[in-house]
Structure formats: C-alpha cells, structure tokens
Amino acid sequence: MLTPIVIDGLSDAALLFLVAVGLTMVFGVLRVVNIAHGSFFALGAYAAITLGLWAGALGLSQALSYGALVLSALLVAALFGPLTERLCLRATYGRGEIAQMLVTFGIFLILDDVQKLVFGVQERQNDAPLSLLGVCNLGGIVYPVYQIALVGLAVVVAFSLRWFLRGTRAGKLVLSVVHDAEMARFSGIDTAKVSVAAFTFGVFLAALGGSLASPITGAAPGMSAEATILAFAVAAIGGLGRVEGAGLAALIVGLGRAFAVYYAPAFDRATPYLVMFAVLLFRPQGLLGVVETRRL
Amino acid sequence: MKPILKAEDLQVAFGGVIAADRVNLTVLADEVLAIVGSNGSGKTTFVNVCTGYIKPRRGEVYFGNTALSRLHPRAITRLGIARAFQIPQLFAEHTVLENLLLAAAARRGFWRPFSAISRPCYLEEAREALGLLGLEGCASQRAAQLSEGTRKLVDIAMALALRPRLLFMDEPTSGVSSDEAIVIMEAVMGALARAGITTVFVEHDMEMVRRYAHRVAVWESGRVVAQGQPHGILHDSQIRESIAGMA
Amino acid sequence: MKGPRALLWVCLAAAAVAVALASPWASFILTVALAKGLAALGVALLLRAGLMSLGHALFYAAGGYGAAYLARWLGVTDLLLLLGAGFLSATVLGLFTGAVLVRYRAIFFAMLNLAASMVFFSLVTKLYNLTGGSDGMPLPVPTMFGLKPGQGLFYLTLACVFVCAGGLRRYLDSAMGQGLGAIATNEIRLEYLGISVNGLLFVNYAISAGLGGLGGALAAIAIGHVTPELFFWTTSAQLLLGAALGGAGSVAGPFAGMLLLEGVRTAASQYAPLLWEMAMGLCALAVALFVPQGLSGIVDLPQQWKRAVQ
Numbered sequence: 074m075l076t077p078i079v080i081d082g083l084s085d086a087a088l089l090f091l092v093a094v095g096l097t098m099v100f101g102v103l104r105v106v107n108i109a110h111g112s113f114f115a116l117g118a119y120a121a122i123t124l125g126l127w128a129g130a131l132g133l134s135q136a137l138s139y140g141a142l143v144l145s146a147l148l149v150a151a152l153f154g155p156l157t158e159r160l161c162l163r164a165t166y167g168r169g170e171i172a173q174m175l176v177t178f179g180i181f182l183i184l185d186d187v188q189k190l191v192f193g194v195q196e197r198q199n200d201a202p203l204s205l206l207g208v209c210n211l212g213g214i215v216y217p218v219y220q221i222a223l224v225g226l227a228v229v230v231a232f233s234l235r236w237f238l239r240g241t242r243a244g245k246l247v248l249s250v251v252h253d254a255e256m257a258r259f260s261g262i263d264t265a266k267v268s269v270a271a272f273t274f275g276v277f278l279a280a281l282g283g284s285l286a287s288p289i290t291g292a293a294p295g296m297s298a299e300a301t302i303l304a305f306a307v308a309a310i311g312g313l314g315r316v317e318g319a320g321l322a323a324l325i326v327g328l329g330r331a332f333a334v335y336y337a338p339a340f341d342r343a344t345p346y347l348v349m350f351a352v353l354l355f356r357p358q359g360l361l362g363v364v365e366t367r368r369l
Numbered sequence: 370m371k372p373i374l375k376a377e378d379l380q381v382a383f384g385g386v387i388a389a390d391r392v393n394l395t396v397l398a399d400e401v402l403a404i405v406g407s408n409g410s411g412k413t414t415f416v417n418v419c420t421g422y423i424k425p426r427r428g429e430v431y432f433g434n435t436a437l438s439r440l441h442p443r444a445i446t447r448l449g450i451a452r453a454f455q456i457p458q459l460f461a462e463h464t465v466l467e468n469l470l471l472a473a474a475a476r477r478g479f480w481r482p483f484s485a486i487s488r489p490c491y492l493e494e495a496r497e498a499l500g501l502l503g504l505e506g507c508a509s510q511r512a513a514q515l516s517e518g519t520r521k522l523v524d525i526a527m528a529l530a531l532r533p534r535l536l537f538m539d540e541p542t543s544g545v546s547s548d549e550a551i552v553i554m555e556a557v558m559g560a561l562a563r564a565g566i567t568t569v570f571v572e573h574d575m576e577m578v579r580r581y582a583h584r585v586a587v588w589e590s591g592r593v594v595a596q597g598q599p600h601g602i603l604h605d606s607q608i609r610e611s612i613a614g615m616a
Numbered sequence: 617m618k619g620p621r622a623l624l625w626v627c628l629a630a631a632a633v634a635v636a637l638a639s640p641w642a643s644f645i646l647t648v649a650l651a652k653g654l655a656a657l658g659v660a661l662l663l664r665a666g667l668m669s670l671g672h673a674l675f676y677a678a679g680g681y682g683a684a685y686l687a688r689w690l691g692v693t694d695l696l697l698l699l700g701a702g703f704l705s706a707t708v709l710g711l712f713t714g715a716v717l718v719r720y721r722a723i724f725f726a727m728l729n730l731a732a733s734m735v736f737f738s739l740v741t742k743l744y745n746l747t748g749g750s751d752g753m754p755l756p757v758p759t760m761f762g763l764k765p766g767q768g769l770f771y772l773t774l775a776c777v778f779v780c781a782g783g784l785r786r787y788l789d790s791a792m793g794q795g796l797g798a799i800a801t802n803e804i805r806l807e808y809l810g811i812s813v814n815g816l817l818f819v820n821y822a823i824s825a826g827l828g829g830l831g832g833a834l835a836a837i838a839i840g841h842v843t844p845e846l847f848f849w850t851t852s853a854q855l856l857l858g859a860a861l862g863g864a865g866s867v868a869g870p871f872a873g874m875l876l877l878e879g880v881r882t883a884a885s886q887y888a889p890l891l892w893e894m895a896m897g898l899c900a901l902a903v904a905l906f907v908p909q910g911l912s913g914i915v916d917l918p919q920q921w922k923r924a925v926q
Contacts, residue, residue, distance in 0.1 A: 106723040108670075164905050170722040172904045174668050175860060179900030182853065186894035298849055302734060305727045313723075342738040346731040350716070353728070357720065367804065369413070369422060369454055369539070420808070446810035458805040460798040471798055474791035475809035482819075483783070486791045531809065 076212035078331045084220045086327025087227035088286050089345075092300050093307035093319045094230060095278030101314030102251050102271040105162060108177040110279050111301030112184035113149060117280025118287035118296065119192045120145030125199040138201040142284040149280035154273025162272065163265075185297055196293040203288040219288055226285060231320050234278075238316075247271050279304075306345040310352045312362025321360055322352075370397040373535055373567050374419065374450075379428035381414055381591075388414040389425065390591040396535070401558070401568045403578040403599070406588030412571045413455065415588075416537045419569075420452045421445045432535070451533035455540045455571075457524035461513040465504065465523050468512055469495035472530035498530035501560040518549040525557055529564070536561065538570040542577060550574065554581060575603055624868065625781075629774065636770050643770045644838060649878035650773050651834035652676075654780055656858035656870035658827035661784070661820055663864035664793075666800030667721065671729030672855045674713070674736055675706040675825040677846035679832025681740075682706065684753040684842045695758035695772065699833050706829020707822060714821035718814050730849060737847035752843030755836055773834050780827060781867045787823075788867065796820060828855070850893070854881070857896050860903045863910025872911045 096110040124141035128134075157180060165172040206218035238244040250257045250267045258264050283292075283300070290296075307326055311318025326345045333341040340347070358364050374396040381389035388411045396402055404412045417423040419430050421442040430437040437445055446452075460468050470486050473494040478484070499505050502522045507515065512523065521541060528536055541557060542550035558581045561568050572578050578585055579599050586596040587608055595608050602608055632650070636643035655676045662669050682705025683698040692698060717728055740747045747753070760768055787793045795816050798806050803813045836842045845851065854877060862873025877899070884892035903910055 106727075161901065161905065168908075169666070171663065171666065171668050172908065174723060174726055175900045175904035178670070178853070178856075179897040179904065182893045182897030182900060184897075186890055186892070186897070189890050302727070302730060305723070306731065309724065309727070339739070339742050343735045346735050349731060350728070353720070353724070354716065357724070369417060369456070369458075369804070441812075442804075442807045443810045443812055446808055452808055458802055458808070460805065461801045462797055463794070463801070467794060471791060471794055471806075472809050474794075475806075475811050479791045479795070479811055482790050482792050483786045484791075485786070485789045486794050487789070491791075527805070527809070 077214045078335055079328070080211055080214075080216065080221075081334070082328035082331035083224050083324075084216075084327075085330055086323040087224040088289070089303060089307050089327050090227045090320055090323035091223075091230065091282035091285055093282075093304040093311075093323060094234065094316060095275045095282060096301075096304040097308040097311070097314055097316060097319045098234065098278060099272060099275030100308065101316070102247055102275070103268060104251075105173055105177070105272075106305070106313070107272075107275065107279075108174060108301055109157070109180040109184060110177075110275075110304050111297040111299065112181050112188070113153060113276045113279035114283035114286075114300040114304070115188060115292060115297040116149045116153070116184065117146050117283030118290065118292040119188060119197065119283075120149055120280070121284030121287045122197045122199040122292055123192070125201055129199070129201060135201050135205055138199065138205070142202065142287070143281070145284045146277055146281035150273050150277035154276040155269050157276070158269045158272040163268070166268075181297065181301065185294075188297070189294055192292070194294050196291055198291040200288055217289075223285065223289070227320075227323075230278075230281070231316065234316055243270075303345055306349040309359055310349050312359030315359070315361045318359055318361035370399060372396065373398040373432070374569075375431045376415070376419070377429050377431070379415075379418060379430065380426045381411075381418060381423060382426055387591050389418065389428075392428070392591070392593055394586055394593055394596075396567065396569055397584075399565065399567055400583045401561070401570070401581055403582035403585045404569065404571045404588060405573070405575070405578060405585060410588040411591040412588050413539055414591075416452065416539050416569070416571060419445075420450060420537060446531065446533075449534035451528035451531045451536050453521075453525040453528045453536070453538040453541060455543055457517075457520040459512040459520060459523055459527070462511065464509050464511055465499070465515070466495055466508040468523060468527060469498050469530050472498070472527040476531050494530060498526045501529060501564075502526050502556045518545045518553060521545060522553060522556070529560065529566075532564075533566060535567045535569070538568065540571050540573065542572070542574060547574075550577070579603060625778075628868070628871075629778070632774060636767065640767070643767055645878065645882060646875075647770045647773045647838045648835050649875050650777050650871065651831040651838065652855065652858060652878060653871035653874035654777065654831035654834070655828040655855050656831075656862065656874045657780065657784065657867065658824035658831070659855050659859040660862070660864040660870045661796070661824045661827070663859055664788075664800065665796040665817060665820060667817070668726045668856065669729040669824075669852070670726045670849065670856065671731070671733035671852050672824070672828050673847055673849065673851035674729070674733035675710055675828030676832035676835075676851060676855060677733075677736070677740075677842070677844075678706040678709045678825075679703065679829030679834075680755075680836030680842040680846055681747075681753070682829065683833040683836055684755050687756050688753060693756045693759045695760045695769065695837065698755070698758055698837055699772075699776075699830065702833020702836070703826055703830045706832065707826040710822045710825020710829075714818050714825065718817035718821055730852065733847055733852060734849065737844055737849075740844045740847055747844070750844055752841055755840050755842065757840070758837050769834070769838055773838075776830060776834065777871065780830070781871070785867050792816060792819070853893075853896055857899050857903075861899050861910050863912035865909050866912040869910055869912035876911070 092114060096107060099105055099107050121142050124145050125138040128137045128141060161176045161180060165176050203217050203219045208215050209218050238248060246262060247267055250262060250264050254264050307322045308319055311322035326348050329348055330341055330344045333344045352360060372395045376392055376394045379389045379392040406412050418425050421437060421440050425438050432448055432450060435448060470491050473491040474486055499508055504522055504526060507519060542553055545553060554577055582599050585599050585602045586593050587602060595602055632646055636646055659669055659672045679702035683702040686692045686698055686701035713732055717725060720728055741750050795811060799813055806813050858874035858877045859870045861877060862869030880895050881892055884895060
C-alpha cells in the first residue's frame, strides 16, 4: 500500500515543484509576486499540446513532441515576458504591493480569456510524449515512464537553476541587482535590462512547468487559477523566494496529497492549502524563509 | 533622585554579533540622559530593547516595578514610555495635523468607531503638541512633503502628544544641518523641560550633549564604559578617543 | 457629509428608484449590483489598510448560504430574518478567519484569503448531502411581516446601502478609520502610539466580512438560489475590482464601481461571455497603471487641478 502512495506522491511533488519554481524565482529576484504566473503555466501547456499535435498531424517524428515541450516554453517566454515586464510591471516598481498585485492579477484575467478564445473551452491533450516512453511496473502497479522521468526532470531543473544563479556570470549579475539595486546601478549594470531578463526567465520557467506537465495533466480552462494558487501555496510553504524551499514544500504537499487521495478523498484538493495554513501559522516566513526586520 | 528605568544585566546578540553585553544602566526621574558612542556600539539596540522592538537574550529592563522585556511596543507605550526615531516614522499620506490627531486619539478613546477624530479635545491636544515645537505653520501639509528637519520635529511632536513619563529620542538631529539642529534641540529640550518629561537621547554631536544633558553614558562594543556629568566625561581623553570615531 | 457629496447621494438614490420603477428587470439588476456594492465596500475597507483580499467571495457566499440554510432547516421565509442570518454567519466566519489572517500582509494576505475561499469552494462542491453540491440550494420567495414584498427587496437593499454607507462614513472619520490609512503607511509608528495594528485590522476585517455577508444574502434572496460558484475566485475578483475601480478613497466609490462592473457583466453575459474576465482584467490594469484612486479619484480630479493652478 505504501509504495504506490509514495510513488504517486513523488511524481505529484515533481509536478508541484515545476508549477512553483518560476513564481518563487521571480519573487526572489524581482520581489514581485506574479499572480499571472499560472497563466504562463497554462499557456506553456496549451502551446506544448498544440505544437505536439501539429507535429503529429504533419507526419513528423513523434519524438519531436519532446522538442515541442521546450520550444513552446521558449515561445511563450519570448512572446509574453518582455511585453509584460516593459508595458505593465515596470510602471509599478516602487509603487507598493497593491499596484503590483492588481497589475499581475489584471494580466491573469486577460490571459484567462485569451486562452479560451484561442484554444477553446474543451480540454486538450497530447499523450504522444507519454505513450512513446511506454510504461513500467513498480511494486505491482503500472506507471507511465514519463511520470517517473518527471521526477528526474524536476531535480535537473532545480540543480540547473541553482547552478545558473550561483555559478554563471549572468546569474551573479542578477543576484547583485537583487542584493542592492542602487549599488548595481552605480557599478554600471543596466538594472532595467536585468529586470526584463529575469522576468522573462521566470515566464520561461512557468511555461516550462506547464509544458512538461501537459502530457499528464492536459490543458483546460481553469488551469491557470489552480496553478497560481498551487504555486503560491508551495512557494509560501517553502519560503517565498527560496528555490530549495519550493522543492521541500513540493515533496511535503505531494506526499500529503497522495495520502489524502487514499485516506480522505474529500480533502485531496484542499490539502495544499491546509498544509500552507498549518505551516504559515507557525512559521509565517515559510520553512526555509528568513525573517526580515526593519531597522529603526 | 529616584530611578525611573533600570536595565539589569542586558544581553542582546544578532547572530554572532553582541550588541549589548551585560549592560546595567539606570535612568533617574526628571533627568536628561545622553547616550553617546561610536556607530555600532549598541546605542540604538538599547533603545530598541527598552521600547520592546527587540527582545533581550537575557537580563531585564524595569520601568518602576514593571518588567518590559516580554512586552510589545504598544504595551510599553501605554505604560508611559514614548519614542522618537532616528528615521522619522510618520504616516506619510496624512497631514501633519492628522498625524498628531492620531497620536492624541491613541492616548485615549481610540477604539470608538463612530466618534470623529477631529473632535475638539483631540484637536486641542494635537495643536498644543504642534505649538510646543513651533509646527503650527505646516499643520495642513502632507507628511510626505516635509523637509527632513520638519519631519524629525513632527516625529518628536507625536511622541510628546502621548504625554509620556519617559521619552527616548534616537539621534534627534541626525540628517539635519547644524544650524537647523540647534533650533530643533532648543525647541525640543525646552518643551520637554516644561512638560517635566524624563528624557534619554542618543546623540553624536558633543556640543548638544554638553548643552542639554544632565548625565552621559558612553557606549563601546555593547557595553557602558563610563557615565557621569558631561563636563567630566567629555574631558576624559581616553573616552574622547573611544568616541572619536563616531562623528 | 457636505454640499456636493450629499447632493450626489440624493441624485444617485433618485436615479436608482427611477430606473427600478421603470422595469422589474432593471430593479433586479440594480438590487444585485447594489448588494455586490455592499460587499465591495467591505473589500474597500481592507484596501484602505493596504490589504488586498482575493477571497472576499467567502463572506459574500457565506451570507447567501447562511440565509439559504435558515430557510432550509427552519423554514423561515421572513426577509429580515434571512438577511440577519446571512449577515451573522458571514460575520462569525469573518471573526474566525480574521483572527488568523490579519497577521499576514501583502501577497500573503491576498493569497491566504483566496486559499480560504477556495477550500470552502471545494468542500461545498463535494459535500453534496450537506450543501446540495454544485446544484446549490434554493431560497424561498421572502415575506416581510407576512407580506410578499415584491419590489420591497429593492427598497430594502437601497436602505441597507444608505445605512451602511452613512455608518461607514462616520467610521472612516473616526480614529479607527484614520488608523486604517496609517496601517498602510506605517504600522510600526501605530504600534509605538500604543495601538494594536492586528487588533484594528481584526475589527476591520470583521466589519468587512459582515458587509460581504449582508450583500451576499441580499443578492441570494434576489436571485432565489445559491451555488458554489459564489465561493469561486471569479466572484472575489469582481468584488475586488468593483472596489478598486470605484476607489477605496470614498464610501460611494465601491457602489459606483460595482454598478459599472455589473453593467459590463450583464452585457458580457449576453453578448460575449468569453470577454468578461478580460474586461475585468483591463479594469485592473487601468486602475493600477492610470487612475490609482479609481472613479472617486476622477471625481476629485477637477479639485486637484484647481489646487494645482493655485
């Protein structure tokens, strides 16, 4: 009994991590909580499914579906990242949280309808990436290999993000801007450019999460809201802005949800929120978050 | 003179840095005590502990017989200890008068949902506090639009409007030109003396200390290394050396 | 309340009555819009303190369900009792959630409110036997002192609007009301004046929940039905945008904003159901980027220009 629950929990955790990682990274870097995060997640999923189906319809190799997963995330990021940051977000820097939340919420609402207009209100699915890899048997239960591979993918994303931020010049540049924007500006860094790049990268991560998850979850209206809420729950449990925290939180919520599915099915959807309330009640800064006190 | 506030064996640490190292210090009723010392010697930390913003790792502060270390700033304020800040803490979107009305209302009768804040009794108290520091002229200006010097005065006026028994002021003249500083201190210290409020002020300008303090406590790396009359203390060459770095 | 503002209110009321008399359909639309305006007023109270709730539908829905349960369990049809039940159930819920949520700020406050409302949404949808699941529950045609009120509901709503708006006007002029703006700019100073910031937010949260419940009960009675959709985030979004669009700076703002928004919603549901959220989104962008004070800011613009010229 335990093995399937743990496997379900782990693959759910992988999905949750992919949902949350972009949100938490953008907050860590720009101090912006992007309520539209879930919209980019959903757009990534829609784009991946659409591209994959096109490739299939054109008679191209099915393996191209995997390329479509990454390509679609790139497309969404290139299309929406710079546009959103330049036109909307930039005007809100330094104007308080409400302006920022309203703007990202506005973008969220607009994109929600854009999705319905462009992709329709039917659920969409492309299971080519799923079926190509076949299935495997773990502890007597049959799983799609892709679902198991996703756990590995999530770990790869986590570590490459860590390496990017800490180990590369571009990453260090970004972190220096986060650390002290004023100082960075004085030392000749174009902070405006860094902001666009960081936000676009965040959109890319959100869309990548959506596209990688799409073979399993499909795409349907309502997905963006759920993704935003889930992403925030996971990010908040781990500590907003902490990538490692998001990983830890995804594990907890994923396993918790898997147990709920077996033992208390009425609560499976509410699990992430209940975990979030429980954690924030005792640690408002999240599991790995740091408390910031204002100097007087 | 009777002691009004007593810090006993206070210890505060941030991570590994010790900001207060077994501090014992007494504030006497009706005195003006200056706290001096180089940057990072623990002056503001002491004020923060006494007003409840930071909890000490060990030790205790007594106000009369009341232990303060476990109380919130608001509870300490209600006991009669007010504070003015190094960086003025105002309600930026309210006018100066509204800032003081809030302070006057906070002292008594704040929790009445249907009684207007501009009631005559509050207005009178607010105007009085403004008058003490010569701020009547800017009553209708928004706090965000004031100059730094005026902001400092409004910040102090809000503390005064609480009619405290003990007032902490954290560098009342920092960030203000020296001409302005004298004017501010003259107004503030006069008002405090007239109101009979015991005062503790953190100061880096020795001229101000010489002029207004009855007593001085010198801080160095989280300890009080000397205390006494200003002229005695400020002439001690060793002490002058230890606080030389702070100006 | 002085001069032009009082006049504005009288004109508004007269216009509302005229429109309502013109057709029962219009009076229904107006009733719902004003009821939502009450809930939006609750959201505006939080905005004043610098807090944005993305889950206020929780109280709006609780008001509706509270009234529906009273009718279902006790067979009550009296309008005032139903309203009272809605108001009370939302206020009590507000006391509980508020006790926890006022400790959080900024996005945490926004998202935790959203999460709370969505937990209720998923539970109400799933617990079919208790809540009627996604079918919801019907409300009876209400009576008032044994009479069938007909258009009475509209006038009662109008009366609620005036009583609440008047009360809130005074509340906002009190030290507590002014304290809300102070929370938005400097919590620490407020604590150093001896005021419990979370205590003030808690009272304010409860009032805002009560307003949401009152609005929700009125709307539910007018519609004659409650469904889990009431808990859904799109309802919260409408309440929030009504408040932001109208402007939290004045008591009339949220009503004006909600009238406008409800008009857009009615039009959208008829002609372009897929554009409703987009319309709300555009409103959000417009408010955040161009008119931070909302409609009530636009009303004040001439005065600001005058001041600028002087």
